Structures are given as C-alpha cells and as structure tokens.
Amino acid sequence: MTSVRLGLAIDQATNDLYLTADGNLATVSDAHAVGQHVRQRLSTFSGEWFLDTTVGVPWLDQILGRAYDPALAESLVKAEILDTDGVTEITSFSVGFDRNTRGLIIRSVEAGTIFDTEVTV
Numbered sequence: 534m535t536s537v538r539l540g541l542a543i544d545q546a547t548n549d550l551y552l553t554a555d556g557n558l559a560t561v562s563d564a565h566a567v568g569q570h571v572r573q574r575l576s577t578f579s580g581e582w583f584l585d586t587t588v589g590v591p592w593l594d595q596i597l598g599r600a601y602d603p604a605l606a607e608s609l610v611k612a613e614i615l616d617t618d619g620v621t622e623i624t625s626f627s628v629g630f631d632r633n634t635r636g637l638i639i640r641s642v643e644a645g646t647i648f649d650t651e652v653t654v
Contacts, residue, residue: 568652
C-alpha cells in the first residue's frame with residue numbers, strides 16, 4: 534500500500550475551495566478525494582447538514598457537551614471515519630484533549646482506501 538498526503542483542493546487554513554495559480558478550481562480524485570471527504574465529515578457537526586441530519590460527528594451532544602470521555606470520543610470519531618465511502622481501515626490514529634480550550638485535537642489520522650493507497654488526513 535502506498536501513502537499520500539491530502540491534496541490541496543481544500544485550503545488547509547480556511548477549509549475553503551482552493552484555486553490553482555491560473556485561477557481554476559482545484560480538484561482531486563481517487564485516494565485524495567477519499568481523504569478530503571474524511572476531513573469534511575470530521576468537520577461536520579451531527580445534524581448540521583439539512584439533506585441528511587444523520588451525517589456528522591456528535592461533537593456537542595456526546596463529546597464536548599459533557600465530561601470528556603476519551604474512549605467515547607475516540608470511538609465516535611473512528612466510526613465517522615470508517616463510515617466514509619472509500620475508507621477500508623484506519624491505520625494510524627491519535628487524538629488528545631486540550632483542557633484549556635475544551636477542545637478535542639485530532640493529531641493525526643491515516644486511513645487505507647479502496648485505491649490501495651493510505652491517506653493522511
């Protein structure tokens with residue numbers, strides 16, 4: 534299995550669309566698209582998308598809205614990753630909790646894809 538880093542079709546700093554130097558919309562395919570979809574799903578709050586309110590991570594309801602439970606947080610985030618079309622497995626996963634900001638920090642995620650390529654999200 535080969536490994537790739539997530540492409541720049543989404544601006545990493547703003548999570549907005551990315552334009553190439555000549556002003557065209559950047560697009561990705563294959564494993565890069567799967568990795569981008571994983572990142573998008575992890576950025577979506579449960580119930581936020583009006584077309585499918587079951588999509589997204591229950592950040593407020595089950596992870597950050599109560600006393601932090603590391604096992605629950607990890608299992609919910611992993612479930613969202615594994616439920617992404619094109620993901621076959623999670624090969625590496627690291628999260629932490631910042632008590633000062635009360636935020637879950639996803640340090641790294643690497644996932645195997647149906648393209649026999651591992652993506653780093």
